[in-house]
C-alpha cells in the first residue's frame with residue numbers, strides 16, 4: 047500500500063500561526079484540496095480553507111504550496127515528490143484563519159476602475175474585428191484568484207497597496223483601454239493611482255497565473271508604452287494638447303483593426 051502523504055499546514059490567525067503536520071492516505075488523482083478535505087473530515091474539522099468549484103474556475107482556493115502561489119484544487123499531490131507538502135495562506139493579504147485571507151482590498155481597487163463606457167457614436171450592433179476581440183478575450187479569462195497579486199513584489203515585499211493596483215487590475219485596465227469602442231481615458235488612472243510605473247516587468251505574475259494569461263507581455267508592457275506615448279513623448283503630448291483625437295469609427299460598421307499597439311483610443 048502507498049505511503050501516507052505528509053502535509054504541513056499553517057494553522058492560526060492574525061495573533062499567531064504555526065505549521066501543523068498531518069498524514070493523509072493517498073488516492074489516485076488527489077489534489078491538495080482533497081487532502082485538506084480529508085483532514086477536515088477525519089482529523090480536525092476546525093481547519094479553515096476557502097474553496098468553491100474544485101475545477102480551477104472560481105479563484106477561491108488560492109494559497110501557497112511549498113512557497114509558491116497556487117490553486118489548491120489544481121495542485122496534484124503526486125507532483126511534489128516524497129517530501130512533506132507545505133501549505134500556507136497567501137502572504138500578501140491579512141490572515142483571517144488558517145488558509146483563509148482577507149482579499150477584499152482587490153475588490154475595492156477593482157471598483158475604482160470605471161466600467162466599459164461606449165463612445166456615443168459607437169455602432170449598433172457593435173461590430174469588432176476578431177483581432178480586437180482576441181486581444182481582450184485573453185484578459186477576460188481572469189478568475190480573480192489573486193495569485194498574481196500575491197506574488198508581485200511591489201505588493202508582497204514593499205506593501206505598496208497605497209500606490210499600485212497590482213497585475214490583476216493592470217490587465218483589467220488593459221482590457222478596457224484596448225476595447226475599440228471604450229470612451230474613457232484609462233491611462234491617467236494607470237499612470238496615477240494605478241501606479242503602473244512601479245512594475246519593473248519581472249514577470250512573476252505571469253508565471254503563477256493559472257489561466258496562463260500573458261499579464262506582462264500582452265497587458266502591462268503595451269499599457270506602459272501607451273502611457274509613455276501619451277505623457278512623455280513630447281510630440282505626442284503637444285498633439286494631444288492641440289487636438290482631441292477621436293477613434294476613427296466606421297459609420298455603421300467596424301473600426302479599423304488595430305495594429306501592434308492595439309486599438310486607437312481617444313486621448314483627452
Ligand code: SF4
Nearest residue numbers: 198245247248249251
Ligand atoms: S511584472 Fe510587474 S506586476 Fe508582475 S509581478 Fe513583476 S512587478 Fe508585479
Ligand code: SF4
Nearest residue numbers: 188189191192194255
Ligand atoms: S490574472 Fe491570472 S493570476 Fe491574476 S487574478 Fe487573474 S487568473 Fe489569477
Ligand code: FES
Nearest residue numbers: 099100105107119
Ligand atoms: S475551488 Fe475554485 S478555483 Fe479552486
